[in-house]
Amino acid sequence: MDWMTRMNAALDYIESRLTEEISYAEAAKKACCPAQHFQRMFALVTDIPLSEYIRRRRLTLAAFELQHSPSKVVDIALKFGYESPEAFARAFQQLHGTTPTQARSMGTTLKAYPRLTFQFILKGATEMNYRIEKAGAFRTVGEMLTVDTERAFEQIPLRWSEAAEDGLFGRLFEIGRFDAPIRGLLGVLAEGKWGQAETFDYHLAIASDAPLPEGMAELVFPEALWAVFSVPGSPNGLQEAWKRLYTEWLPSSPYELANLPAVEAYLPPEEKRNELWIPVISKS
Numbered sequence: 001m002d003w004m005t006r007m008n009a010a011l012d013y014i015e016s017r018l019t020e021e022i023s024y025a026e027a028a029k030k031a032c033c034p035a036q037h038f039q040r041m042f043a044l045v046t047d048i049p050l051s052e053y054i055r056r057r058r059l060t061l062a063a064f065e066l067q068h069s070p071s072k073v074v075d076i077a078l079k080f081g082y083e084s085p086e087a088f089a090r091a092f093q094q095l096h097g098t099t100p101t102q103a104r105s106m107g108t109t110l111k112a113y114p115r116l117t118f119q120f121i122l123k124g125a126t127e128m129n130y131r132i133e134k135a136g137a138f139r140t141v142g143e144m145l146t147v148d149t150e151r152a153f154e155q156i157p158l159r160w161s162e163a164a165e166d167g168l169f170g171r172l173f174e175i176g177r178f179d180a181p182i183r184g185l186l187g188v189l190a191e192g193k194w195g196q197a198e199t200f201d202y203h204l205a206i207a208s209d210a211p212l213p214e215g216m217a218e219l220v221f222p223e224a225l226w227a228v229f230s231v232p233g234s235p236n237g238l239q240e241a242w243k244r245l246y247t248e249w250l251p252s253s254p255y256e257l258a259n260l261p262a263v264e265a266y267l268p269p270e271e272k273r274n275e276l277w278i279p280v281i282s283k284s
């Protein structure tokens with residue numbers, strides 16, 4: 001089964017449960033994708049967070065039902081996952097610009113968000129610099145953050161900026177292991193609740209064999225195969241690498257994502273580049 005087929009299978013699952021509880025972990029399973037990657041991949045590929053896509057689809061179907069069904073507003077609200085008519089009315093007004101009651105009147109303008117369909121177009125006009133590494137086991141130590149999935153690109157850079165001022169980097173360098181497979185300061189996208197909730201665990205860390213300092217967290221990585229992408233050290237370099245990883249490299253490569261945390265490696269400024277380390281397994 002190819003990448004496009006898998007992603008559309010995940011959408012099939014989401015569409016089939018718009019009036020029920022949707023498990024992001026189950027959607028990831030349908031896509032044959034580790035749960036910690038699925039929400040990030042969906043948002044980067046579609047330019048819309050998964051939760052927002054689901055909200056729009058539910059309110060689109062709710063609008064259709066209001067126009068073509070005699071069901072009460074409260075019943076339609078409950079059907080599409082809203083705990084009260086008031087919560088449903090607020091969400092409906094925000095999306096459609098009108099109330100559920102007014103939506104039943106002829107001539108009322110409403111918004112429809114159709115179902116997405118994944119169609120990957122492999123361009124290949126710009127090369128991607130990568131290498132495959134088999135790295136031995138290593139351990140990371142650092143600060144663990146709970147990050148809002150939809151605000152990750154806002155919250156994480158803010159914490160990195162603050163960490164440069166409050167001395168965290170210095171404390172990490174004091175305990176760093178500089179012969180580790182992955183160099184530099186690390187942003188580790190640990191699984192945590194990723195794929196099962198609206199937050200995930202993010203470690204601002206370094207490879208280390210030192211005793212665990214008070215207030216810090218550790219992660220232990222087994223020996224694994226990694227796809228390593230070298231990217232410019234610009235602010236958007238890693239974000240662009242993530243998007244191209246999901247839309248260009250993975251669909252055409254002989255590898256799949258492994259169920260391990262991905263790592264963003266921030267190298268010394270003089271190197272003018274960073275690295276994205278993605279754990280992979282062979283498709284065969």
